[in-house]
Amino acid sequence: MSIIIQMMKAITIVNKSMPWFIGSLIAVVSFLLALDVVLRYFFSAPTVWAFDLSTWSTGVVAFLLGGYALAKGHHVRVDILFERFSERTKSIVDVIGGMFLLLIASTLVVVGFSYVIHYFQIGATSSGGMEMPLWVQWLIVPIGGLLIGLQGLVKLINDIAMITRGKPLYVTEEE
Amino acid sequence: MEIWIIALLLFLSLLTFLLLGVHVAFALGGISILFGLIFWNGLPSLDGFVLGTYERTTQAILTALPLYIFMAAVLMYSDLADDMYEAIYRWFGGVKGGLAAGTSIVAAVFASMVGVASVATAAVGMVARPSMLKRKYDDQLTLGVIMAGGVLGALIPPSIVMIVYAAEASVSAGALFMAGIVPGIMACLLFIVYSLILCYFRPEKGPSVEVDMRYTLREKFQSLKSIVLPGLVILLALGSIYLGVATPTEAGAVGAVGAVFAAGVRKKLTFVNIKQIFMMTAKLCGIVFWILIGAVAYARIVTVTGTGEWLGSMITDAGLNRWVVLILILLFFLVLGMFIDTVAVLLITAPLFLPVLGAFDFNMVWFGILFTIAVCIGNLTPPFGISIFIMKGVAPDIRTSTLYRAVWPFVFILLFCMILVLLFPEIAMFVPTQMLGQ
Amino acid sequence: SEEEGGEETYHLVLNSSQHPPYFDWEPKYYAVEEFTQLVEERTNNQVTFDIYYSNQLAGQRESADALARGTYDMQEVNGAFWTERIPELYVVSLMFWNYGEEHTLHMMRNTEFGELYEQSLEDYGIKLMHFWPASVTGYMSSTPLASMSDMNGLIMNQTSNLAMDYHQQVGAGIATMPTVEQYEGLMRGTLDAIQFPFYSLETYRYVEVVDYISLPTLNPAISMVTINQDSWDELPEDIQEIMIETSQEVEMKAAEASKAMTERAFEFANENDVTCVAMDREDFESMRSAVKTHLWGKYASINERTERMVEVLEEETERWLEANPEFKQYFDPYLTDYSGGEEDEHNHSDDESNHYC
Numbered sequence: 001m002s003i004i005i006q007m008m009k010a011i012t013i014v015n016k017s018m019p020w021f022i023g024s025l026i027a028v029v030s031f032l033l034a035l036d037v038v039l040r041y042f043f044s045a046p047t048v049w050a051f052d053l054s055t056w057s058t059g060v061v062a063f064l065l066g067g068y069a070l071a072k073g074h075h076v077r078v079d080i081l082f083e084r085f086s087e088r089t090k091s092i093v094d095v096i097g098g099m100f101l102l103l104i105a106s107t108l109v110v111v112g113f114s115y116v117i118h119y120f121q122i123g124a125t126s127s128g129g130m131e132m133p134l135w136v137q138w139l140i141v142p143i144g145g146l147l148i149g150l151q152g153l154v155k156l157i158n159d160i161a162m163i164t165r166g167k168p169l170y171v172t173e174e175e
Numbered sequence: 176m177e178i179w180i181i182a183l184l185l186f187l188s189l190l191t192f193l194l195l196g197v198h199v200a201f202a203l204g205g206i207s208i209l210f211g212l213i214f215w216n217g218l219p220s221l222d223g224f225v226l227g228t229y230e231r232t233t234q235a236i237l238t239a240l241p242l243y244i245f246m247a248a249v250l251m252y253s254d255l256a257d258d259m260y261e262a263i264y265r266w267f268g269g270v271k272g273g274l275a276a277g278t279s280i281v282a283a284v285f286a287s288m289v290g291v292a293s294v295a296t297a298a299v300g301m302v303a304r305p306s307m308l309k310r311k312y313d314d315q316l317t318l319g320v321i322m323a324g325g326v327l328g329a330l331i332p333p334s335i336v337m338i339v340y341a342a343e344a345s346v347s348a349g350a351l352f353m354a355g356i357v358p359g360i361m362a363c364l365l366f367i368v369y370s371l372i373l374c375y376f377r378p379e380k381g382p383s384v385e386v387d388m389r390y391t392l393r394e395k396f397q398s399l400k401s402i403v404l405p406g407l408v409i410l411l412a413l414g415s416i417y418l419g420v421a422t423p424t425e426a427g428a429v430g431a432v433g434a435v436f437a438a439g440v441r442k443k444l445t446f447v448n449i450k451q452i453f454m455m456t457a458k459l460c461g462i463v464f465w466i467l468i469g470a471v472a473y474a475r476i477v478t479v480t481g482t483g484e485w486l487g488s489m490i491t492d493a494g495l496n497r498w499v500v501l502i503l504i505l506l507f508f509l510v511l512g513m514f515i516d517t518v519a520v521l522l523i524t525a526p527l528f529l530p531v532l533g534a535f536d537f538n539m540v541w542f543g544i545l546f547t548i549a550v551c552i553g554n555l556t557p558p559f560g561i562s563i564f565i566m567k568g569v570a571p572d573i574r575t576s577t578l579y580r581a582v583w584p585f586v587f588i589l590l591f592c593m594i595l596v597l598l599f600p601e602i603a604m605f606v607p608t609q610m611l612g613q
Numbered sequence: 614s615e616e617e618g619g620e621e622t623y624h625l626v627l628n629s630s631q632h633p634p635y636f637d638w639e640p641k642y643y644a645v646e647e648f649t650q651l652v653e654e655r656t657n658n659q660v661t662f663d664i665y666y667s668n669q670l671a672g673q674r675e676s677a678d679a680l681a682r683g684t685y686d687m688q689e690v691n692g693a694f695w696t697e698r699i700p701e702l703y704v705v706s707l708m709f710w711n712y713g714e715e716h717t718l719h720m721m722r723n724t725e726f727g728e729l730y731e732q733s734l735e736d737y738g739i740k741l742m743h744f745w746p747a748s749v750t751g752y753m754s755s756t757p758l759a760s761m762s763d764m765n766g767l768i769m770n771q772t773s774n775l776a777m778d779y780h781q782q783v784g785a786g787i788a789t790m791p792t793v794e795q796y797e798g799l800m801r802g803t804l805d806a807i808q809f810p811f812y813s814l815e816t817y818r819y820v821e822v823v824d825y826i827s828l829p830t831l832n833p834a835i836s837m838v839t840i841n842q843d844s845w846d847e848l849p850e851d852i853q854e855i856m857i858e859t860s861q862e863v864e865m866k867a868a869e870a871s872k873a874m875t876e877r878a879f880e881f882a883n884e885n886d887v888t889c890v891a892m893d894r895e896d897f898e899s900m901r902s903a904v905k906t907h908l909w910g911k912y913a914s915i916n917e918r919t920e921r922m923v924e925v926l927e928e929e930t931e932r933w934l935e936a937n938p939e940f941k942q943y944f945d946p947y948l949t950d951y952s953g954g955e956e957d958e959h960n961h962s963d964d965e966s967n968h969y970c
């Protein structure tokens with residue numbers, strides 16, 4: 001049992017560290033894009049990769065933060081009925097949501113990874129200016145799926161523990 | 176299977192799972208994958224889901240989202256935003272509801288910068304709500320004003336929604352931009368009037384500063400100092416767009432760098448603040464993007480199962496009077512807009528509706544404005560209103576029912592605007608007629 | 614496919630990267646609407662189609678994979694969007710590669726050049742059905758572009774790695790902007806010039822935000838309609854034949870429509886005070902040779918197939934120009950020393966002056 005709790009803890013810690021990575025990424029991209037504007041407007045010599053980098057970074061931001069938002073309990077729900085449910089019923093609803101999530105996450109992991117391999121094999125390259133291999137760009141899909149999927153499993157285990165034992169195995173949502 | 180059964184299953188399943196309280200992003204995505212497997216080609220539909228997810232999140236127009244959210248987080252955690260509110264409060268705090276009126280303007284200005292509604296709602300929601308609550312404003316009014324102001328981004332140029340419509344209908348995006356100005360300002364003014372009237376009759380919703388507590392002129396002018404920095408940041412972003420220095424997306428980056436600089440000048444870039452800024456940015460981006468991932472998948476399923484087209488063809492095939500057709504089409508956008516992004520509804524039905532409207536000789540720029548107002552409303556209406564969910568992300572402590580109640584007055588005001596533009600096309604067409612002679 | 618009354622029926626889903634056609638004389642209309650209608654008629658509805666415009670089922674880049682993996686059956690797209698995955702397709706964006714609709718279709722349909730193009734699609738599990746020429750494409754700008762030196766310091770929208778290389782060589786700055794933001798970019802001056810089909814003056818109303826067009830660089834731009842290889846192989850031979858015949862037929866109609874669209878674009882520009890800037894012949898030649906060095910050269914260096922395609926392109930174009938000498942003056946109406954074309958034989962347009970710029 002304790003090894004499961006250790007795993008749950010590890011997954012949660014990884015996801016909760018994401019803001020440092022993503023926050024820095026957004027700050028750097030902001031700086032590069034602003035610099036690009038200056039270079040273009042005043043020197044007619046913009047970089048060719050800043051924009052491409054910024055669109056891909058948006059994908060990085062999107063995919064890699066799903067697990068974080070889940071670890072912190074941020075994902076949004078309509079709580080009109082939910083808030084009146086007992087803790088056990090709430091967990092049952094979240095098991096349904098967890099099944100949906102596992103479907104989404106496993107699709108992202110399996111299909112996303114098949115594209116990573118495919119792009120690696122054909123040597124596809126992004127055309128926007130960075131000339132980055134497409135397989136590297138696409139890594140965010142299976143990784144993002146894995147991050148939110150594993151966090152989904154953590155939550156699922158907790159919800160099942162709630163239903164069967166009346167309390168979660170490992171509390172994730174505090175700081 | 177009969178198409179009406181698929182349509183019913185599709186909408187009812189979403190409604191059921193949302194109402195039960197399944198996370199919005201997972202309900203949308205999960206239903207889409209299941210329906211895809213059953214009604215769209217089986218396993219290859221999973222490729223459709225994954226490719227669509229990657230496309231959506233790396234789409235150039237969404238690049239603005241993390242940038243503006245980051246900028247707003249910096250403004251908020253460096254107290255720059257609250258200082259600005261303090262100034263607004265000192266000047267307009269004497270009027271009941273004055274701060275709500277001020278927020279409508281702030282939201283509309285923010286919204287005017289970017290063409291994507293979710294960006295403005297997230298950014299303004301983050302900075303405005305704490306400041307208004309601190310000054311004893313009613314939460315429901317606060318939420319309504321922020322969400323409503325945020326959706327005006329589609330109506331006040333520049334607007335991605337208008338550009339998409341322009342390409343579908345082959346009308347000038349420039350003419351649409353011009354036609355949106357007056358209705359956009361009109362809607363914003365109506366929001367202000369509503370807030371002022373509401374607070375006049377029910378002062379507890381937006382209390383004024385008590386007479387003996389009023390700020391002196393000296394204190395008022397003092398507060399203006401604190402407006403300089405945040406004001407410059409916003410001017411920098413807005414100015415770079417309007418002077419043609421930067422695209423609206425890049426302006427988000429310019430604003431973010433400006434905000435970081437301003438926070439540095441104020442010596443607010445402490446470890447604790449940076450951590451808060453990063454966490455707030457990560458939280459909102461995580462929430463918004465995963466809802467968008469689900470929403471785009473759901474819209475694609477509505478498209479590929481033929482549900483949207485089937486519903487739309489009931490209107491065009493009925494052989495009705497041109498005004499009846501026009502109103503039914505608008506109602507169609509409003510009703511489907513309750514469930515999916517109204518722009519997706521346009522793409523599904525464009526080949527059906529636009530030629531019919533053209534053949535009836537309606538002015539397509541004018542109709543574009545009616546459509547854009549429908550998009551604004553769709554962002555607000557339950558059960559699936561992207562603004563509601565973003566607001567819930569900004570402030571998780573709020574109940575969904577409060578958010579639902581908060582949007583209704585503004586939905587009605589926007590409906591009223593739509594009716595005005597419908598009855599008096601000049602409201603929209605005056606500016607483009609003068610400027611372009613169209 | 615499903616059984617119905619003994620005869621198998623086939624339902625094909627087509628995703629288009631473009632918005633729906635506005636008029637029934639547009640090349641896109643023939644390529645998509647007329648094609649599907651004719652096939653339905655000619656097979657007595659044994660084959661039916663569902664058409665989704667505006668990238669509703671997959672984005673323009675990702676559509677290569679959605680099609681190849683059978684998410685749907687057919688795709689209308691400009692090959693330029695698939696070049697990340699199938700770099701050979703960049704050839705349709707190589708500036709000055711073609712001399713009008715006849716030459717374009719000759720190269721694609723009758724030479725090894727076209728075979729190699731189709732092979733690159735086949736390697737990806739995609740079969741080419743037909744091309745549709747989309748009228749001329751060239752620079753549209755807020756300042757006159759009469760020579761390469763006029764490009765120095767201009768901000769241009771960036772479309773691909775290859776074009777970017779060339780534009781940097783001539784000193785232009787690059788602003789990457791999604792197509793939907795181009796209008797606004799031109800309006801506010803964030804962009805000075807774009808390379809885009811001239812019909813967009815009318816359809817996208819670029820007439821309101823540009824003042825000049827100049828010598829077209831793609832003559833014409835071409836898009837294509839494609840089908841998933843497995844979906845194709847599943848069709849019985851008689852239906853395949855009907856579809857191939859129909860493809861050939863609409864391709865010819867689209868080519869004629871493309872010419873008409875070019876004419877209309879120049880007329881529309883003229884009526885709306887968008888000036889076509891004539892280019893000095895020497896400037897044009899030096900521009901074309903710079904394009905060949907930087908653009909064609911880089912394309913040829915991608916892989917063995919692209920290298921061969923450039924070789925064939927040069928050889929076959931020369932051969933074709935020998936056989937059709939009137940096209941040697943193809944670019945003349947856009948040049949300053951053009952005299953009006955009394956003795957000019959090539960039939961660019963029916964009106965007497967023939968002078969575009």
Ligand code: NA
Pocket residue numbers: 286287288289290291327328329330331332333334
């Ligand atoms: Na806007």
Ligand code: NA
Pocket residue numbers: 512513514515552553554555556557558559560561
């Ligand atoms: Na809605």
